[in-house]
Amino acid sequence: MYQYDEQDHKLIRERVAQFRGQTERYLAGExxxxxxxxxxxxxxxxxxxxxxxxxxxxxxxLLNSTQVRRLAHITRKYDKGYAHFTTRQNVQLNWPNLxxxxxxxxxxxxxxxxxxxxxxxxxxxxxxxxxxxxxRDELVDPRPYCELIRQWSxxxxxxxxxxxxxxxxxxxxxxxxxxxxxxDIGVQIxxxxxxxxxxxxxxxxxxxxxxxxxxAIRDFLPEVHLLSYLEAIVRVYNQLGRRDNKFKARIKIxxxxxxxxxxxxxxxxxxxxxxxxxxxxxxxxxxxxxRFFPQPAYKSVNGGHAEAVLRDQAGSDKAFSRWLExxxxxxxxPGYQAVTLSTKPTGIPPGDVTDRQLEAIAYLADEFSFGEVxxxxxxxxxxxxxxxxxxxxxxxxxRKHGFATPNIGTLTDMICCPGGDYCSLANAxxxxxxxxxxxxxxxxxxxxxxxxxxxxxxxxxxACGHHHIGHIGILGVDKKGEEFYQIQLGGSAxxxxxxxxxxxxSFSRDQMPDTIGKILDVFVENRxxxxxxxxxxxxxxxxxxxxxxxAKAS
Amino acid sequence: MPKPAKxxxxxxxxxxxxxIVDGAVVANQWNLLSLDEEAEISAAxxxxxxxxxxxxxxxxxxxxxxxxxxxxxVWLDSDETADLIGDYAGELPLIAAHFPLFTDGRxxxxxxxxxxxxxxxxxxxxxxSFMRDQLTYLKxxxxxxxxxxxxxxxxxxxxxxxxxxxxxxxAVDQPLPIYRRRSLAG
Ligand code: HEM
Ligand code: SF4
Numbered sequence: 001m002y003q004y005d006e007q008d009h010k011l012i013r014e015r016v017a018q019f020r021g022q023t024e025r026y027l028a029g030e031x032x033x034x035x036x037x038x039x040x041x042x043x044x045x046x047x048x049x050x051x052x053x054x055x056x057x058x059x060x061x062l063l064n065s066t067q068v069r070r071l072a073h074i075t076r077k078y079d080k081g082y083a084h085f086t087t088r089q090n091v092q093l094n095w096p097n098l099x100x101x102x103x104x105x106x107x108x109x110x111x112x113x114x115x116x117x118x119x120x121x122x123x124x125x126x127x128x129x130x131x132x133x134x135x136r137d138e139l140v141d142p143r144p145y146c147e148l149i150r151q152w153s154x155x156x157x158x159x160x161x162x163x164x165x166x167x168x169x170x171x172x173x174x175x176x177x178x179x180x181x182x183x184d185i186g187v188q189i190x191x192x193x194x195x196x197x198x199x200x201x202x203x204x205x206x207x208x209x210x211x212x213x214x215x216a217i218r219d220f221l222p223e224v225h226l227l228s229y230l231e232a233i234v235r236v237y238n239q240l241g242r243r244d245n246k247f248k249a250r251i252k253i254x255x256x257x258x259x260x261x262x263x264x265x266x267x268x269x270x271x272x273x274x275x276x277x278x279x280x281x282x283x284x285x286x287x288x289x290x291r292f293f294p295q296p297a298y299k300s301v302n303g304g305h306a307e308a309v310l311r312d313q314a315g316s317d318k319a320f321s322r323w324l325e326x327x328x329x330x331x332x333x334p335g336y337q338a339v340t341l342s343t344k345p346t347g348i349p350p351g352d353v354t355d356r357q358l359e360a361i362a363y364l365a366d367e368f369s370f371g372e373v374x375x376x377x378x379x380x381x382x383x384x385x386x387x388x389x390x391x392x393x394x395x396x397x398x399r400k401h402g403f404a405t406p407n408i409g410t411l412t413d414m415i416c417c418p419g420g421d422y423c424s425l426a427n428a429x430x431x432x433x434x435x436x437x438x439x440x441x442x443x444x445x446x447x448x449x450x451x452x453x454x455x456x457x458x459x460x461x462x463a464c465g466h467h468h469i470g471h472i473g474i475l476g477v478d479k480k481g482e483e484f485y486q487i488q489l490g491g492s493a494x495x496x497x498x499x500x501x502x503x504x505x506s507f508s509r510d511q512m513p514d515t516i517g518k519i520l521d522v523f524v525e526n527r528x529x530x531x532x533x534x535x536x537x538x539x540x541x542x543x544x545x546x547x548x549x550x551a552k553a554s
Numbered sequence: 555m556p557k558p559a560k561x562x563x564x565x566x567x568x569x570x571x572x573x574i575v576d577g578a579v580v581a582n583q584w585n586l587l588s589l590d591e592e593a594e595i596s597a598a599x600x601x602x603x604x605x606x607x608x609x610x611x612x613x614x615x616x617x618x619x620x621x622x623x624x625x626x627x628v629w630l631d632s633d634e635t636a637d638l639i640g641d642y643a644g645e646l647p648l649i650a651a652h653f654p655l656f657t658d659g660r661x662x663x664x665x666x667x668x669x670x671x672x673x674x675x676x677x678x679x680x681x682x683s684f685m686r687d688q689l690t691y692l693k694x695x696x697x698x699x700x701x702x703x704x705x706x707x708x709x710x711x712x713x714x715x716x717x718x719x720x721x722x723x724x725a726v727d728q729p730l731p732i733y734r735r736r737s738l739a740g
Contacts, residue, residue: 005736011718035685038656121657121659148733151722152731154724161662255653277724279723279724285733288736427662
């Protein structure tokens with residue numbers, strides 16, 4: 001994990017002081033609402049339906065147990081005792097007082113945390129694979145690059161007032177678990193024929209009201225050029241991106257307007273001028289960043305034995321075996337496994353955790369996973385380095401704290417935005433829809449039989465809940481002041497990313513669970529053995545689903 | 555670079571009596587001519603003294619004004635990119651960059667490129683609606699002069715130039731990103 005040195009501490013302290021001054025000026029009437037807006041957004045502070053909302057940065061989703069404990073303390077002292085993990089791998093508080101925010105930021109700074117650039121028209125928190133460093137399908141650990149991108153983008157003087165928000169994600173594995181094609185820039189780590197590390201660079205992805213899958217503008221960028229290339233992209237965007245219409249201001253619109261080829265040509269021309277400059281990443285800089293992500297002190301374990309013990313335990317305990325099946329992930333080190341703590345038992349808003357649960361997470365991390373925690377973009381929490389021998393013990397502890405719902409990757413592990421319960425932009429509530437679907441599909445055997453299935457819900461077209469890239473996406477819409485829900489099918493977020501297609505007219509909230517049931521029936525009836533929902537959908541298309549869902553009752 | 559689609563609405567830059575230059579409050583010596591006056595401007599009609607011309611006017615009159623080179627500056631609107639001045643930047647004593655809205659961040663790039671790519675060493679002046687809270691960013695992009703509009707106690711703003719005393723990435727004021735300073739030092 002990256003560790004602050006004196007310079008990081010100083011920068012963050014200076015930021016807290018700056019924001020304290022800004023808040024005081026605002027409260028004293030010296031800064032207008034309009035002037036304060038971008039300043040507070042760049043410090044993570046929204047003004048929402050019920051209260052301000054504070055978004056705390058978790059760089060590439062990585063936390064240590066001390067930080068998690070501090071979050072618990074902050075939710076208790078300044079909020080209502082819970083926090084929310086987001087699809088951006090950040091943490092949100094829903095009820096802080098505006099006046100307290102400088103103090104919250106000061107408390108965060110003490111544990112090397114902040115809320116810098118978690119919102120506003122600037123480069124946001126860089127995100128990555130929650131299994132970075134441990135996944136077997138990983139080519140290169142993305143975290144050292146993420147950290148270098150974090151440093152490059154933090155307080156970037158040229159890019160603090162871009163036309164619109166700007167999100168970068170990095171993936172170092174064969175399977176894209178970071179949804180890089182749904183980001184303004186997606187960086188895929190690759191190797192060329194000579195075995196050199198480099199990057200495939202995607203631009204212009206994004207969700208919101210104009211969802212677009214990013215396109216590759218470069219297939220191999222040598223690693224020495226990562227930052228200069230990013231700088232070239234953002235510089236072209238800062239100069240040419242539209243500023244007259246906020247809905248057309250994202251880089252995806254510029255890429256589309258110019259055409260990917262022309263956009264790439266301009267980026268290359270800009271990059272030619274800076275590629276050999278100060279932003280080069282010499283090998284020693286990369287080595288330096290890698291030092292912050294050392295391999296933890298793994299025990300040398302007889303992998304065969306550990307697996308056998310595990311099989312025995314699973315064999316004699318069905319519940320454990322279910323959890324093992326769904327909530328753990330293979331590890332590249334023999335004798336270890338990664339564990340996902342589910343924040344999605346039925347009836348809890350996805351991603352919500354209480355202060356006590358945060359403390360439990362910190363404890364579990366210390367006890368089982370070298371004190372380290374990761375936030376996933378599916379709003380869960382990962383303990384990446386758990387000894388197989390201790391999985392049973394961890395499972396029992398996780399159960400006690402409500403984290404062992406064995407539903408990871410299934411229908412009920414849904415991504416869901418705060419929706420109308422908290423968000424002033426919402427067209428409809430989303431949390432009650434999630435809950436109603438969870439209640440209807442509570443039979444684990446059925447869920448497992450359906451296999452991996454991503455259901456994503458957003459309360460409006462801003463798409464915070466990633467509905468476009470869910471296999472099943474649900475979008476809250478407003479019809480003459482009433483809440484309705486549109487269904488989309490066929491989205492996906494991985495290396496074969498695609499956008500969902502609208503099924504047809506929308507449904508009332510009451511109709512939603514049954515309608516999802518009909519969609520699942522069509523899937524089950526049409527699937528080939530072991531086929532996943534998305535594959536069946538791609539094979540049979542929208543029509544059979546449409547016919548069933550909109551069939552007139554006879 | 556071609557012109558971006560459209561520029562957002564915002565006021566034309568004005569001529570405040572005082573401004574901040576190189577960390578001190580000084581009297582404004584320059585008269586910025588706004589685009590509203592563009593139609594009437596010609597080399598002959600230009601009043602004596604230090605003037606800042608809109609880019610389009612300056613591009614047209616540049617040759618005729620060679621004799622007055624030391625007292626002719628130019629200002630860029632936010633949809634005008636630095637490459638439109640290009641290497642001429644080296645000849646100019648002053649370039650101003652306009653913020654029609656403080657949220658329009660294009661002039662940050664213009665400033666940085668004028669300094670680091672086009673060899674501009676004169677006064678780089680922010681004009682328009684930028685904020686105090688942007689001073690350190692502006693400074694890092696090479697701006698050394700800040701012409702605020704409206705009533706402001708300029709002396710009270712000077713502190714904001716020091717909001718950040720260090721930085722992560724390279725910019726005009728800091729040639730090396732922090733990873734180079736750290737990894738190569740240690
Ligand atoms: C409750 C306060 C929130 C507000 C006011 C808000 C606002 C917005 C807006 C306006 C957009 C559209 C931006 C655009 O397309 O340019 C957006 C997109 C997004 N937001 Fe939120 N959001 C909120 C909460 C969240 C939460 C809790 C999450 C995560 C769970 C989230 C994650 C996202 C994501 C992933 C996108 C899509 C980004 C893209 O277009 O690529 N937001 N949000
Ligand atoms: S998708 Fe809409 S309703 Fe949901 S959090 Fe985003 S802005 Fe709010």
